[in-house]
Amino acid sequence: MSRQEPERPRERLLAHGAHILTSPELLAIVLRTGIKGCDAVSLGRRLIERFDGLRGLLSADAQTLLAIPGLGVAKTCELLAINELNRRALEEGLKTGHALNQPQHVKHYCTAKLGHLPVEHCMALYLDSQFRLITTEEISRGTLTQASVYPREIIKAGLKHHAAALILAHNHPSGLAEPSEADLTLTRHLKKALALVDIRLLDHLIVTGTGAVSLAERGQL
Known part of the structure; x- marks a missing residue:
């Protein structure tokens, strides 16, 4: 046999x-x-x-x-x-679902978009009044250690897309997910600037190749 x-x-x-x-x-x-x-x-x-x-x-x-x-x-x-x-599958889920109800989904999406990049990139996820994804746009592209982010450009794009809220995300190519003082300063400044045009900053994610850290979850927003 x-x-x-x-x-x-x-x-x-x-x-x-x-x-x-x-x-x-x-x-x-x-x-x-x-x-x-x-x-x-x-x-x-x-x-x-x-x-x-x-x-x-x-x-x-x-x-x-x-x-x-x-x-x-x-x-x-x-x-x-x-x-x-x-x-695209992750993005599709964010366009049909409530971003605030699926924080891990948002982290996975941002990690897939940014986690592998060798230089620092910053992007914004623009959301509608139901916190569904409208679109994602790259805000800046920098060196290994720094990217220039201009709040006025983020606000301008938010108004163009009729966004009610947004999530900011940028990667740390070093692999260290701890936010820098510059990251925290930018977050506070952007939150105040967006509030003037009735756009809510929901979160700022620090992304590495292995995942993302939420400043909102850490009480640093």
């Missing part, structure tokens, strides 16, 4: 559900094939190790991915598409 062949990742997913597969196996399904001397599952494992985890891999840009021998245009595009679909 011959031994039964082990189930391949796609067969296991259909038979048992995606949740039982390892991350390399899930990547293998997306990548479909391996490269010379390396099957798809082994390739997935190598990529995860090279980028110190899934977050690093799925946040990598096209140039970085294309530089990996054997990865190629097709596999690079597949990985980039996964990350973009994830961001």
Whole structure:
């Protein structure tokens, strides 16, 4: 009696559900094939190790991915598409739901947008009167340590979008989520300026590659 062949990742997913597969196996399904001397599952494992985890891999840009021998245009595009679909799914949830009722969702969205960036970026999430996302706009892009944020530009955009509230978010490429004194000063100044035009500052998130810290939750807003 011959031994039964082990189930391949796609067969296991259909038979048992995606949740039982390892991350390399899930990547293998997306990548479909391996490269010379390396099957798809082994390739997935190598990529995860090279980028110190899934977050690093799925946040990598096209140039970085294309530089990996054997990865190629097709596999690079597949990985980039996964990350973009994830961001869009999170954004879709914020556009239909109440942002104040789903703070973790907001954090995940901001982390997906900013957490992987090598230089400091600041963005604003403009919300309607039901605290649903209207749009997200980049406010500034700075150096590794500083970004110039101009409250008047944030207010101007808020009025253009008829926003009732907004959430500010910026990343710390250093990986340290502690707000600086400049971050706290900006938050206080922006909150007062927005109040003059009846726009509420709901939160200011400090984002790193592993998550986000809420100044509102810490009582620092």
